Amino acid sequence: MGRKPFSLLALALAFACSLAQAAPAHIERALPQARLAGSGTYSFFTMKIYSAELWVGEKGYDNAAPFALDLRYARKLDGKKIAEASFDQMEKIGAGSAAQRKAWLQKMRAIFPDVNEGSRITGLFVPAQGARFYLDGKALANVDDPEFARAFFGIWLDPATTAPALRQALLRQAAPP
Numbered sequence: 001m002g003r004k005p006f007s008l009l010a011l012a013l014a015f016a017c018s019l020a021q022a023a024p025a026h027i028e029r030a031l032p033q034a035r036l037a038g039s040g041t042y043s044f045f046t047m048k049i050y051s052a053e054l055w056v057g058e059k060g061y062d063n064a065a066p067f068a069l070d071l072r073y074a075r076k077l078d079g080k081k082i083a084e085a086s087f088d089q090m091e092k093i094g095a096g097s098a099a100q101r102k103a104w105l106q107k108m109r110a111i112f113p114d115v116n117e118g119s120r121i122t123g124l125f126v127p128a129q130g131a132r133f134y135l136d137g138k139a140l141a142n143v144d145d146p147e148f149a150r151a152f153f154g155i156w157l158d159p160a161t162t163a164p165a166l167r168q169a170l171l172r173q174a175a176p177p
Contacts, residue, residue, distance in 0.1 A: 040169030
């Protein structure tokens with residue numbers, strides 16, 4: 001009888017460890033020892049647009065530490081529409097000046113490609129430098145503008161986001177371990 005509870009505990013621990021998710025290779029290269037802080041889904045009315053995952057390093061989520069936001073699209077979308085929606089969200093959270101947002105829109109229109117169902121765009125926040133973007137794990141673009149990076153990731157992580165439930169889901173386990 002003494003061995004049975006131990007065996008069940010060992011089995012439960014093994015199962016829990018198997019649920020730990022390994023970071024995609026491009027995230028692991030840019031953010032060693034990355035761990036999944038949280039994930040959620042963004043929908044427009046009842047239409048699923050994408051699922052999102054926030055990956056953090058050993059310091060957890062912090063504006064002074066690198067992190068990655070990985071978006072897996074649930075449908076085909078035009079890259080220009082992605083850029084315009086990002087611009088609108090930056091405006092809604094009050095990021096940057098009107099002139100900055102206009103310049104950022106031009107950058108995003110040049111960066112974001114059309115996506116299909118299953119496509120992934122990953123953004124890597126690089127403190128004091130800016131952002132790096134990946135499409136399906138391959139380098140897409142660098143934006144060397146720390147203010148742009150704060151504004152872009154603020155779409156999901158700023159307290160003023162228009163998707164507070166997604167923000168909460170992404171930050172669920174974002175504190176340092």
